Amino acid sequence: MPDSSAPLVSVILPVYNAGEYLRPAIDSILSQTLQDFELIIVDDCSPDGSLAVARTYEADPRVRVLANKQNRGRSFTDNYGAEFARGRYIAKMDADDVARPQRLQRQVEFLEQNPTVGLTSSFMQCFGESDIVYTYPVSADAVRCFMLFNMPVANPTVFFRHALLTEHGLRYDDTILDTFGEDYEFIARAAEVVAIVNQPEILLNYRTLPQTIKGDVHARRNAKSNQIRERLLRRFGIPFTERELLVHNTISYVPFTLGNITLPEVHAWLWKIKDYNAQTGYADPAVMLGCVAERWFLTCYLNPDNATNSFREYRRQPLAGHYKLTTKLQAKFLLKSYVLRHR
Known part of the structure; x- marks a missing residue:
């Protein structure tokens, strides 16, 4: 029997060492124009006090705070949060970004109006070290084409039907312990079972940080992306x-x-x-x-x-x-x- 108390949207927010930026991220979800949601915060053994920050929101009935017993990586943390999700839709959210007030409303409306689409994301406005706007291919065909080369969606704004997990059994590959490539790999598999269409509007402010470790980050991300691209070409x-x-x-x-x-x-x-x-x-x-x-x-x-x-x-x-x-x-x-x- 369906749970009549289940929210429309489950927002999953994995956290690792984001204490400095976590409050603005959480507040941006709690102040959404669409209020029929639950926020599932999962801390991955952050040593910086992130969990303590998250716990200050537990009095809000929309908020559930979970904590991994040991550091398991982004993929495991996302999957763990999804196990508790009750909503018809799943929204991804990063711990250092800020969702615009109408984000959830606009994404619910989009999937409600487009029943053949299984997953969407939006454009993003950078802030911090950059102020550029990240845009993405919009149509399902454009997404499939671009995906052969690189990530075709904005991961912090990914929004999909819960059925992607329950009916198609999709999970993030938790053998990918780094936070590099798990999103691209997940989207590549999702594109095999549902149509992906992006919304050409800015629904999230994306925090950009100083370029202190970018060389190492780029090398590790690209190494994983190379493996995913080879797999995509073989499937192509x-x-x-x-x-x-x-x-x-x-x-x-x-x-x-x-x-x-x-x-x-x-x-x-x-x-x-x-x-x-x-x-x-x-x-x-x-x-x-x-x-x-x-x-x-x-x-x-x-x-x-x-x-x-x-x-x-x-x-x-x-x-x-x-x-x-x-x-x-x-x-x-x-x-x-x-x-x-x-x-």
Whole structure:
């Protein structure tokens, strides 16, 4: 018999050493315009007092605080919180971000209005060390195409039907002990069983921290992402050599350095993806063409090789005809290519 007291949304907030930022994160959920929710906070043995901060909210009947007996990592912590979730929908939340007041309302409305969509996320506004806006592919086909290269959703705003867990048995892979790659791996498996569509609106303020350990973070995250990309390409079914896999992984992660990879090699690989998709119907051909054309532009535009005229190579290849450059961006591209080769 259904639990009539169950909330509409279960918000799962894993915590590890986020004491300094935890109150604003919790407060942003408790002050949502949609109030039919439960907030499940799971502390992963934080040594910084995060659990004590979380416990100060236990008087609120919407809040449940759990604590791992030992440090188990992000994946285990997410799964543990999900075991107690009673809502029709599951909302992810990070312990150092701030949800905008209408986040839950807008995401509930979106899934209610789109019954064929199983998971969504939104755009994010950075604050702290950066003020950029993170945008993501919107349509289901665009998500599937972009996912071959990188994470196609904003993980701190992920929102999905509880059925994804109960009917499809999805869980985060708790053998991934780091907080690098568990979200990408989960989304890749979710995309096999439900449609993923993103909302083109900003529903969360994403905290950016000083660049003190970014080099190590990037290396560890990219190593795990490389494994996930290889798995995705195999599921996509496209045949590839070790060299082509290297090309694919290199151009998927920004910032990157091509090394001894040439731009013609990159274009040949992207064109191969486009052709193979047309044969298999993995995604709408026009959407895939747009995706690989954008990747071709980014590769050329961000290529730091001062021995190559990246702009001329970009324009020389067929994919350039399928990505529209604004006049301003074209001028920046020309200038950058010139400066790199004449400094």
